Amino acid sequence: MDYEATVVALDVGTSKVVALVGEVDRADGSVRIVGKGVAPTTGLKKGQVINIDQTVTSIRSAVAAAETTSGLRLEAAVVAVGGNHIESRNSRGMVAVSGQQREVGREDVERAKEVARSVSIPANRDLLHIIPRDFIVDGQEGVNDPIGMTALRLEVETLLVHGGATPIQNLSKCIRLADVRVDELVVSGLASAEAVLTETERELGVAVADIGAGTTDLALFIEGSPFHAAVLPLGGSHVTNDVAIGLKTTIGIAERLKVEAGSADPRLIDPTEQISLALADELEGRMPYRLELAEVIEARMREIFEKIGEEIERGGPNQRLPAGLVLTGGGALLAGAADLGREVLQLPVRVAAPGGIGGLTDGLIDPRFATSVGLLRWAVRYDGSAEPNRFETAPVGGMADRVRTWLGRLFP
Numbered sequence: 001m002d003y004e005a006t007v008v009a010l011d012v013g014t015s016k017v018v019a020l021v022g023e024v025d026r027a028d029g030s031v032r033i034v035g036k037g038v039a040p041t042t043g044l045k046k047g048q049v050i051n052i053d054q055t056v057t058s059i060r061s062a063v064a065a066a067e068t069t070s071g072l073r074l075e076a077a078v079v080a081v082g083g084n085h086i087e088s089r090n091s092r093g094m095v096a097v098s099g100q101q102r103e104v105g106r107e108d109v110e111r112a113k114e115v116a117r118s119v120s121i122p123a124n125r126d127l128l129h130i131i132p133r134d135f136i137v138d139g140q141e142g143v144n145d146p147i148g149m150t151a152l153r154l155e156v157e158t159l160l161v162h163g164g165a166t167p168i169q170n171l172s173k174c175i176r177l178a179d180v181r182v183d184e185l186v187v188s189g190l191a192s193a194e195a196v197l198t199e200t201e202r203e204l205g206v207a208v209a210d211i212g213a214g215t216t217d218l219a220l221f222i223e224g225s226p227f228h229a230a231v232l233p234l235g236g237s238h239v240t241n242d243v244a245i246g247l248k249t250t251i252g253i254a255e256r257l258k259v260e261a262g263s264a265d266p267r268l269i270d271p272t273e274q275i276s277l278a279l280a281d282e283l284e285g286r287m288p289y290r291l292e293l294a295e296v297i298e299a300r301m302r303e304i305f306e307k308i309g310e311e312i313e314r315g316g317p318n319q320r321l322p323a324g325l326v327l328t329g330g331g332a333l334l335a336g337a338a339d340l341g342r343e344v345l346q347l348p349v350r351v352a353a354p355g356g357i358g359g360l361t362d363g364l365i366d367p368r369f370a371t372s373v374g375l376l377r378w379a380v381r382y383d384g385s386a387e388p389n390r391f392e393t394a395p396v397g398g399m400a401d402r403v404r405t406w407l408g409r410l411f412p
């Protein structure tokens with residue numbers, strides 16, 4: 001096997017920074033992990049940097065660990081962007097096909113995308129992605145790759161994803177201060193989707209929710225492409241806070257109670273069962289019922305699922321999601337989460353850990369690493385290096401274009 005391209009992923013989350021180094025097999029695009037580093041974070045709140053120094057220290061320590069395991073110096077990385085400032089909208093661009101033969105060329109596709117991106121986005125926001133979802137050629141919808149087709153009119157349906165300029169600058173600044181260049185910014189939810197969704201789910205229609213510590217990243221897909229992305233300012237740390245208040249204890253003990261004895265679905269709990277002795281010691285001898293704990297957790301998790309449901313409605317009330325909801329992120333490890341999700345949303349729900357990687361995967365096949373693994377897979381799927389604008393990471397056209405871009409990168 002011949003490993004060529006090296007890709008670095010950096011996910012600066014509310015609870016941890018993850019740096020991963022992947023080597024991409026030039027034959028089939030598969031990713032082998034050769035380096036990884038994880039460090040706890042204290043400088044973020046709800047996915048956004050609130051303390052530069054603390055965040056830089058965490059990034060440095062995760063990067064140093066990834067450098068040690070890989071034996072490589074990490075110069076640039078594909079970086080995840082989270083936070084409640086992320087928003088998306090659909091936009092359509094239409095152009096007359098130029099050229100005498102009326103054959104759609106790459107320039108026509110670029111012009112159509114330019115028109116789609118020209119919708120007004122407030123000045124204090126950065127456009128992160130322009131993702132072509134569908135091409136319409138002389139009114140005919142569902143064209144994957146219009147290049148070479150004869151037509152008078154070309155339309156492109158795109159998803160524009162944008163975020164607040166200030167939080168994006170602060171994140172980029174922390175990464176630069178840790179001596180890493182930001183190669184590309186990818187919205188966390190779209191990265192997580194790369195790691196956990198199957199192609200069939202994407203085609204059928206599916207939602208992915210990455211429940212982290214401070215936020216829940218959401219992305220909705222239909223016919224293979226994302227049509228809505230959003231971030232809810234709620235995550236596992238809110239559940240932990242509720243447990244601390246409800247059971248009158250510290251955040252540290254509440255976190256242990258949640259992870260070791262918690263459940264989002266009180267229906268699964270024996271009402272006579274008490275919290276185990278080891279945990280009761282931490283609670284100074286008190287032995288609350290597990291049901292009490294589960295009821296506190298359920299209330300907050302129900303709210304999170306209700307908000308996910310509202311966001312699915314906002315994404316398109318008429319869009320159906322036959323493949324349901326795929327849950328990932330650390331919050332998806334909570335016992336009973338999928339059961340509660342099914343009850344609230346009336347959709348199929350499954351919990352997923354990231355897949356599609358080889359090499360040093362120890363500990364990485366875990367929902368907490370969906371975003372970081374997904375960044376590596378994103379870099380393979382949407383190779384942005386041929387794009388003039390580094391923030392524009394979408395493929396130029398359909399599958400054929402992606403393959404061309406990919407081959408161009410492998411055999412420059």
Ligand SMILES: Nc1ncnc2c1ncn2[C@@H]1O[C@H](COP(=O)(O)OP(=O)(O)OP(=O)(O)O)[C@@H](O)[C@H]1O
Binds near residue numbers: 213236
């Ligand atoms: N076994 C478990 N059971 C329940 N919750 C868990 C478990 N393991 C981790 N968590 C929760 O998952 C959350 C951390 O998830 P994750 O590592 O995905 O967050 P993050 O990426 O750092 O944060 P964010 O994406 O919000 O910026 C914490 O709130 C933690 O309590």
Ligand SMILES: [Mg+2]
Binds near residue numbers: 013188213329
């Ligand atoms: Mg996260």
